[in-house]
Amino acid sequence: MSTVDVTNKLAVLLHQSNIRENLSVPQLVEKTLARKEGVLTLTGAVATTTGKYTGRSPKDKYIVEEPSTKAKIDWGAVNQPISEDVFEKLYNKVLDYLMAKDEIFVFKGFAGADPKYRLPIQVINEFAWHNLFTHQLFIRPTEEELQTHKAEFTVISAPSFKADPAVDGTKSETFIIISFERRVVLIGGTEYAGEIKKSIFSVMNYLLPEQDILSMHCSANVGQEGDVALFFGLSGTGKTTLSADPKRRLIGDDEHGWSNNGVFNIEGGCYAKCINLSREKEPQIFDAIRFGAVLENVIVDENTRIPNYDDATLTENTRAAYPIQSIDNIVEPSIAGHPTTIIFLTADAFGVLPPISKLTKEQAMYHFLSGYTSKLAGTERGITSPQATFSTCFGAPFLPLPATRYAEMLGKKIDEHNVQVFLVNTGWTGGEYGVGNRMKLQYTRAMVQAALEGELNNVETVKDPIFGLEIPAHVPGVPDEVLQPKNTWADQAAYEQKAKALAEKFRENFKKFTNIDPNIEKLGGPIV
Numbered sequence: 001m002s003t004v005d006v007t008n009k010l011a012v013l014l015h016q017s018n019i020r021e022n023l024s025v026p027q028l029v030e031k032t033l034a035r036k037e038g039v040l041t042l043t044g045a046v047a048t049t050t051g052k053y054t055g056r057s058p059k060d061k062y063i064v065e066e067p068s069t070k071a072k073i074d075w076g077a078v079n080q081p082i083s084e085d086v087f088e089k090l091y092n093k094v095l096d097y098l099m100a101k102d103e104i105f106v107f108k109g110f111a112g113a114d115p116k117y118r119l120p121i122q123v124i125n126e127f128a129w130h131n132l133f134t135h136q137l138f139i140r141p142t143e144e145e146l147q148t149h150k151a152e153f154t155v156i157s158a159p160s161f162k163a164d165p166a167v168d169g170t171k172s173e174t175f176i177i178i179s180f181e182r183r184v185v186l187i188g189g190t191e192y193a194g195e196i197k198k199s200i201f202s203v204m205n206y207l208l209p210e211q212d213i214l215s216m217h218c219s220a221n222v223g224q225e226g227d228v229a230l231f232f233g234l235s236g237t238g239k240t241t242l243s244a245d246p247k248r249r250l251i252g253d254d255e256h257g258w259s260n261n262g263v264f265n266i267e268g269g270c271y272a273k274c275i276n277l278s279r280e281k282e283p284q285i286f287d288a289i290r291f292g293a294v295l296e297n298v299i300v301d302e303n304t305r306i307p308n309y310d311d312a313t314l315t316e317n318t319r320a321a322y323p324i325q326s327i328d329n330i331v332e333p334s335i336a337g338h339p340t341t342i343i344f345l346t347a348d349a350f351g352v353l354p355p356i357s358k359l360t361k362e363q364a365m366y367h368f369l370s371g372y373t374s375k376l377a378g379t380e381r382g383i384t385s386p387q388a389t390f391s392t393c394f395g396a397p398f399l400p401l402p403a404t405r406y407a408e409m410l411g412k413k414i415d416e417h418n419v420q421v422f423l424v425n426t427g428w429t430g431g432e433y434g435v436g437n438r439m440k441l442q443y444t445r446a447m448v449q450a451a452l453e454g455e456l457n458n459v460e461t462v463k464d465p466i467f468g469l470e471i472p473a474h475v476p477g478v479p480d481e482v483l484q485p486k487n488t489w490a491d492q493a494a495y496e497q498k499a500k501a502l503a504e505k506f507r508e509n510f511k512k513f514t515n516i517d518p519n520i521e522k523l524g525g526p527i528v
């Protein structure tokens, strides 16, 4: 252990005269522009770029190996251990680095919309635009709440501080390190704003289950009858897009807790993908991009300052961050009852999973644990085309505890509240990636609407010959042939080969779950 008292140093930093605390949105916009961190666009949003890192860096993410948490963490490729000594030294350096800056931006607020379970957090940013992002993404305190605010977790983001692997003990210049004992997240070397929000999500995925609350990588909305729906899915599968629905009020687009009282949003804003965004297809998101919003890596015309959402020059993973209040129909505060419907979103790049199917209890558990989907281009470093992956709980990169912990909690809640679960493939149809096409958004929306309005409760279904999933024979607004993947492939033999190969991947992957009810695999897995 180093001898420097870092806790004291953090307190000193927070009392320095260079600290700008809880600036308003206009002030942060002014700072962003004055510091030339971004430009103003015609929409009123500011646009920024993030250099080399335009997506998350999972290989540079660590959890400090500490006596009090060591036995609880699911160590491995996602949760990589780093020593207390390495952390303390780096922490100390980053604090020194920030102390010497002319201005540092601090946001004090909350994670968790339910006052009973919320976590008071503070985020210390080197960049003004990151602090604007932070302000829009987390839960903003009232004046009164700010007076008594006492942070219980601190995120420190110093993107221009680059680690030296040889000296600092990291793998690269970039690091995202969580210390549960220090209650600190330390970020350096990357300007991708998503790291800030997802690191607090990882923290909540550790803290909430301790309070018997299930934390979930899902979006959520509620219908006119108070019927709550959750949409689980890895990045790019449609959580944000599909939860923005003019007929339903938005609870949140990405991270939720499910307590004994119901669901609540962890955040106070949304982080939408902008690639190919159009007013026609995604009106609410398009219109949320206005004053106060932050565009990340979207190309903007130098003179007209009109964003070009079709331009992927910097990355496919272009983003917009805005407060949830920028969506018309929302629940405020972002708290609702128990879900009646759960949708698992998967982007199947092989084009063999049905666009919608109804899951039995065992299938729901099987698919939640499997978390089969694709990593889509851009959200993680190095991913340039869809890559098949099994991401447990549809959120493996963010789960510090063993996946079975979350799955068991979900299973109990599904039982207790009699939730109907659907698997929705927003990925490929008519052939695999490169041959077929992405499922039409219009069709997915129609399928989701039918599911949420109960229209698929008692319909005729066809059993998928490989995966055993029950596929509705008809869905209003969707051609029947689209519903059966087999029918969308020109080459039947190729379809069968691909589907069987995927079934094999499912079986192979499921071997890692050794301590669970065998019926889950027997009754929930592929049938061929």
Ligand SMILES: Nc1ncnc2c1ncn2[C@@H]1O[C@H](COP(=O)(O)OP(=O)(O)O)[C@@H](O)[C@H]1O
Pocket: 233, 234, 235, 236, 237, 238, 239, 240, 241, 242, 253, 271, 272, 273, 274, 275, 426, 427, 438, 439, 440, 441, 442, 444
């Ligand atoms: N069938 C579809 N269903 C959902 N999204 C689709 C579909 N086809 C294309 N998309 C696009 O895929 C992206 C989904 O991203 P998003 O909703 O932000 O995912 P997430 O919130 O899960 O990360 C959006 O850019 C959306 O326009």
Ligand SMILES: C=C(OP(=O)(O)O)C(=O)O
Pocket: 055, 056, 194, 195, 198, 233, 234, 235, 236, 239, 254, 271, 379
């Ligand atoms: C922000 C991210 O997630 P999502 O696409 O699910 O919003 C991310 O994975 O970096």
Ligand SMILES: [Mn+2]
Pocket: 236, 239, 240, 241, 253, 254, 271, 272, 273
């Ligand atoms: Mn999203």
